[in-house]
Amino acid sequence: MSSSDRVVLALGGAGTVGSGIVKALLDKGFRVAVISRDGNRLEKLQNFVTPSTKDHLYTLIGDVGTEEGAEAAKTSLLKSVGKVTDVVSSLGFSWWQGGPPHTQTLKDLHQVLETLLLSTFTSWKAFFPLVKDSGTYTFITGGAGERLLMPGTGFLTLGAAGALAFCQVVREEYPDVPCKLNEVKVNMGVATEERMGTGYINHLDLGEAVASLVEKRNTSHNVFSISSPADLKTVFLEGKV
16 A cells, blocks of 8 residues: 555644654655644644645544544544544653643543553554554654652652553453554654754654654554654654655
């Protein structure tokens, strides 16, 4: 199946990480669908991608953070694009620095878990059945789940750890599924060109790497750890995916 015949659902596609992935997928000839609760972010995404690829970008207002919302978004999406052949989810990669736990509320914890873990689950539950027999499902996660990045990010660690654990559960609960299940774990910050700094990688570089993984479809049930800009080049140039 050629790229032009494939429709990739980019969950979290209107964010910093997701926008780099969306642009790279479109540049490779894929059709790409993005769901967001924020119409302004979708408009910004449309203005960000390569102009000649805009006709292959489908945007939809929706909320995949609940089971009902994810199912409603799936119904609307299928009416619009007809099918989904691949899913890339960057919902498990986000930022939070609200302070140490004793200064936070249960509501704060729920909000972080909903953003990083629960939406990763509800969207997977809705969209995995569309690709489980012949497609790909790629999770983008962060190393924050393995350590406290800096003071005040404790709830981020809890949420990110949940996302990491969920990805592991999916790989191990479904060892023989035909769908290519993979995880790209980014152990550093991801930023746009104008916000780059020490310890960050460019979201466009990450996007190109993820798009290559989706395009090739020749590996499954693997975790690819990115701890430096060189890792992106090494992993993909050496043909490991």
